[in-house]
Amino acid sequence: MQLSLELKQQTIERERLRLLNFIKGRVSSLEDAEDILQEVLFAFVDRSPVETAEKAVAWLFSVARNKIIDKYRKKNIFSASIDQVIGNVDQDEPIMMKDILPDLGPDPHEVYLQNVIWEKIVEALEELPSNQRDIFIQNELEGRGFKEISEEMGISINTLLSRKRYAVLALREKLEELYKDMQ
Secondary structure, three states, X not given: OOOOHHHHHHHHHHHHHHHHHHHHOOOOOHHHHHHHHHHHHHHHHHHOOXXXXXXXXXXXXXXXXXXXXXXXXXXXXXXXOHHHHHOOOOOOOOOOHHHOXXXXXXXXXXXXXXXXXXXXXXXXXXXXXXXXXXXXXXXXXXXXXXXXXXXXXXXXXXXXXXXXXXXXXXXXXXXXXHHHHHO
16 A cells, blocks of 8 residues: 555655755756756655655655666766765775675666666665664765764764664675676
């Protein structure tokens, strides 16, 4: 059963600013960010298949990422690695997103593979415990630092690092099957 319209509206109110900030950090103008945000929110209200509010957040960020990729592809300037799409991450971290993703280029086949990989990541994120999923999304997808998250949540940085590590290890395990199938 899909989320009700009321729950979708509550999710939009709660996540709108975070989602806009995520998009703004990855496109060249506020106007482009707002356009993408509107497309994502329309898709969410119109056809999102999610059943819970927790899954809705992962779905929103996944669709936003896909819209950003589409925008760059349409402008024919998509030459970024996956690191540029998901944002800059701190170099001190023990395991980073790039550790589990292949470096794919702008070739249509590679872009398709990238989208398939992201679908698997979204599926895997939905299966994670919420504390691991939330830290992963905030750090990797939103580009927030552990110090900021720690201060906001009142959780030690070591605990946050540990939760993210478990999340990345789970994602790596999920993607391992996909990589074997692609060979």
